[in-house]
Amino acid sequence: MDLLILGGTQWLGRSLATEAVARGHRVVCLARGESGEVAPGVELVRADRSSDNASAAVAGRDWDAAIDVTRQPGYARAAAAALADAVGHLTFISSGNVYASQNEPGADERAALLPPLEADESTPETYGEAKSAIERAYGEVFGERFLTIRPGLIAGPGDASGRSGYWVARAARAARDGGPVLVPDVLADAVQAIHVDDLVRFTLDQAERGAAGGVAAGAFGTGAYNAVGDRGTFGEVLEAATAVAGYRGELVAASPGWLADQGVAEWSGPESLPLWIRDPEWRAFQDRSNAAAKAAGLVLRPIGQLLEETLAWERDQGLDRARGAGLSAGRERELLAALRS
Incomplete structure (x- = not known):
């Protein structure tokens, strides 16, 4: 056509x-x-x-x-x-x-x-x-x-925002350099990525x-x-990301309130922890029905496959590059030290 x-x-x-x-x-x-x-x-x-x-x-x-x-x-x-x-x-x-x-x-x-x-x-x-x-x-x-x-969160190779690839790339850096990795304590919160x-x-x-x-x-x-991914949880995304990247080290969870007090941005952007949404009025942004789209033929790849393909692209772009979303290595070290003091 x-x-x-x-x-x-x-x-x-x-x-x-x-x-x-x-x-x-x-x-x-x-x-x-x-x-x-x-x-x-x-x-x-x-x-x-x-x-x-x-x-x-x-x-x-x-x-x-x-x-x-x-x-x-x-x-x-x-x-x-x-x-x-x-x-x-x-x-x-x-x-x-x-x-x-x-x-x-x-x-x-x-x-x-x-x-x-x-x-x-x-x-x-x-x-x-x-x-x-x-x-x-x-x-x-x-x-x-x-x-x-x-759509909601669009993920995968080519995501210049850096948010959908942050966790699997961070896990890959930790597998290479050692942990720990700072994560928001929102493991049960919904996540949908397509x-x-x-x-x-x-x-x-x-x-x-x-x-x-x-x-x-x-x-x-x-x-x-609604062309959105199947509903999962933030904890499941972390589990898949660490498995794909081969990281078996420590994940250090910080409460949403503490992160907000430290000025850590949510969802996306510089010095953020991506995919975390603190506002309860937005708790279902990543929890919408995709039943109609699936009935119309939407086929979704498993989250593990999505993250494998994203990690391959992240490696090609450079795991240590400046990112559009996520914590810089220095800022993450500062936050981990503050959390443990």
Whole structure:
């Protein structure tokens, strides 16, 4: 099929383009081309989506399907208006952040959404509202020709944020250099991670079905899906990470309150301990139902395999490199000393 990807030069978008080409699709990416190169076999149409008529270069062609990954409502509103008659089926990569409540374990796609952001530009603080606005913008235009995918934590090779690979990389460094390893004492907390390639395959499967007729053809390809991993616990992630890395040393657990008092960030970012969420209002962000997606064909690799593949990529990038997420070695030593004093 003829597939248009709005974006497509960063991690998820490029992975979508790479897999689409491997499936034999003709792929065009509409992007500035400044965030990275397009995948081999992909045509790049350069455009700045913040400018007027950014979609003009592709609106005159017929597309079986399109995929958008944006977080800017203005980009989506403009694309919906320009491409309504040119695109047969549209998929939007949304986020689990669109839900109004993040403290209902096991909630599915019927849960209430955040009110859509009225502004055209989003900020990190309005990320969920912005994704909600984009879902509405595309849904109003494409109707039953529209599919929205709501991932949570995307993991695996290529994760430039550094968060999904931190624990297995940290365990590998400890196996090499010796421990101990500082961990948050949240072992029973829920964790859900989906390998980027599993997300890509599910997204393209649904886009292909939608382009072929969706509900009218008795297939899937429309509506909304929580494309998230199976529910596990933080303790299970640590157990798998240490097993994959071959680390058998000590894990030193610190309470969430103590870590917060020491200024240790949660979830992601520099000098953080990734995947830990202290706020009880967000306790179910990594505990959503993926039953609908699995019924539609989502296949998930085991957490051990996910971490093995991630560790191979982490080693290639360099275990000792400066990371976008996680504690630096010096800061971790300071915290361990303080905890034991």
